[in-house]
Amino acid sequence: MSKDIKIKKGLNIKLKGEADKTLSKAPRSRTFVIRPSDFHLVTPKMVIKEGTSIQAGDTLFYSKNDEAIKFASPVSGTLAKIERGAKRVITAVEIEADTQDSFKEFGTTDVASATADAIKERLLESGCWPFIKQRPYDVIADPETSPRDIFISAYTTAPLAADVDFSLRGKEMELQAAVTALRKLTDGNVHVTIAKSGTSPFEGLKDIELHKATGPHPAGNVGTQIAKIAPVNKGETVWTVAAQDLVIIGELLLTGKFNAERVVALVGSSVKTPKYYTTRIGSEVSTFMYDSGLSEENVRVISGDVLTGDEISPKGHLGFYHNTVSVIPEGDDYEFFGWNKPVFNKVSTTRALTFSWMNPNKKYELDTNTNGEHRAFVVTGNYEEVFPLDIYPLQLLKACMVQDLDQMEALGMYEVAPEDFALTEFICISKQPHQKIIRNGLDLMYKEIG
Template sequence: MSKDIRIKKGLDIKLKGQAEKVLSDAPKSQIFAIKPTDFHAVMPKMVVKEGESVKQGQVIFFSKYSDQVKFVSPVSGVLKEIVRGAKRRILEVRIEADDKNIAVEHGSKNPTEMSGEEIKNFILESGCWPFIKQRPYDVIANPVDAPKAIFISAYATAPLAADIEFALNNEEEAFQTGVNAISKLTEGKTHLSIDKTGNSFLNNINNVEVHRVSGPHPAGNVGVQIHHIDPINAGERVWVINPADVVIIGKLFLTGTFDPSRIIAVAGSSIKNPKYYKTKIGAQISTFVYDAGVENPERVRMINGDVLTGDEVQPDNFLGFYNTTFSAIPEGNNYRMFGWVPFIGNNIHSMSRTSLAWLFKNKRFEANTNLNGEERALVVTGEMEKVMPMDVFPMQLIKECMAGNIEKMENLGIYEVAPEDFALIDYACTSKIEAQAIIREGLDIMIEEVG
């Protein structure tokens, strides 16, 4: 039996370029990369050297702070290059793929016949553990911890986000197997949040408590769902995992190999043919973005992820470890005189009524990267509270994160939030502050001081 959750606060940003529900195979990438920067608070320790051959699923590096957490190659081939930045920090591990597709064999297993500890060890050994993240702090889960619950959000509300039900089509067996395994990692409940209007196999998954969610963005954020279902208190741990990664874990148990296949939505107003591509984790972006027909690439902002939380990339960069969406929108290097006046030029989307967007609720807009203003003093306007569907005082929490006040951060709910929960504040706040970056810094302070 499902439970309904209705979110009222928030804001849906309807943009042009939504991916059509058409699936194509992306052209094969010759180079793949695993980026330690995708794993916050992980310090990589290399296992393989440049020039060595690797198999698909072979360990490339592990976490300095927990040698149980391993990171594996998405393909077989040769480790071509270790790209380093300042202070020899590892930025990318690039692998040149071959045509052999030789994979490390772990042997297929039935999770219903295994204990929770056996399942944990199997996932750790295979390199699938980084798919499991924890709240608080929004980092890879510590395998030593015992989570009070596990959450899977199969409801996407971010602008241009991939349709999860479409992406999981024909993956019912792998998803159910993944759920069977994951549910044994906690003595508490495993929660699955789905679209209230959806009609897919997700309604009938076993070993989970199903929640039918409705409402504007960020209703699909797992942090918002945790807040309304089973809030986090000091000292507690909750693990979260993306639906696409549940499938990868399920395939691990079914086949005994690490399968990094990923279906992504290539979307945005700068894409001529926005649609879905089947590719692999770490594939080079140029393999699918040019096939989709990016228009005027020199004047386009390419984003690994959605337009609110993704990272700016170039075509020769690589698909992120957790990404299921790739966005491309016009670069905001043009300025409109008296742009705040709604009747001058093309109308723009805005939460405020200085724009006429509120009159056209179903219209899709072509957004660019213009801030339409500059950073200014942080003043009380009530804008943040309108898009924060949690019992959190966002402005006060942001201020205490900037001040590094640990006690007040705890009292204001720092354990319940992640940077993505403040993405709409980045968009809606007229102060133009980088709220996500501030919250990330606050969480890092908590990791260092509280643990």
């Protein structure tokens, strides 16, 4: 029997360009790129050199802080280039792909009889471990710890985010293998949250504690769900896994192959025919973006959703954790006296010359314009309207800015991740980078407290 979660605070940002429920196979990408910056606080140490032939699942690099955490190639081919930045820091690993993949064999795993240590070892050696993140700090999980619980969100509420139920259709066998394996890694429960309406592939699975959620964004954020089910206290650790990553983990255990396949939603008002594509982690987004076509040239391409994703070039590559590519107009034009006239074409939580509250179901074609410059951080009381966690968001942000560790602890820093502040950043009249502030605060705590 499921347990219901009802979120009242939040904001649904309805945008034009939702993906049609049709799935196509993306053209084969010529190159694939893995960026170490996708793995926060990981310093990579290369295992192979440029020009080396590799198979899908071969280790590209490992973490200098923990050599057991390995990062695998999503395809077979040749390691074409290792890009380096300042102080020779590795910024990207580029693979020139074969026309067809060959896989490194890891051997199948009987998840019903396997021990927790055996499962952990298989996930580490195959490169699947980076799919598991931990809270506090929102970093790759420490394999030496045992989590209190594991949380999985199969409910999406972010603007134009990929529909999990559609993406995971027909993958029940892989999902069951993955959650059964994860259940052995914790003394607590594997909590899975799905939408209250609709049909989810997680319904009927064993070894999970099922929850059904309703409410506006950020009801689909795993951090919101953790806060409603079992909040993280000081001294506790929980793990989180994205729903699509379970398929890769499950397939590894069932077949012995690291198959880094992704169902990606190409969305946004600048896309002519938004829909879903089957591709792989690190693929060139242009392979499917131009297949659907763009309605304009001056666009911003985002790997991820519009609130938390990363800006990339049109010839860029899909991020390691992303299953959405958003393409929206570039906001580099400005309205004359835009601050001093009624606004009908933008989303706002206030009613000062804005009228989006009168049309709650209207879909908008928003661009990247911030509609204002960076300014003093003022108290408005607006953040609390869209922030469902039992935390004071403004006070926590300011504690991070002044690096007050005691206040950060007291105000609930252990519970949050940058994505939990995406909405407060969206409505911030001071144009403060909330997600960056929280990320810097978490990094400080990790360094000072660990």
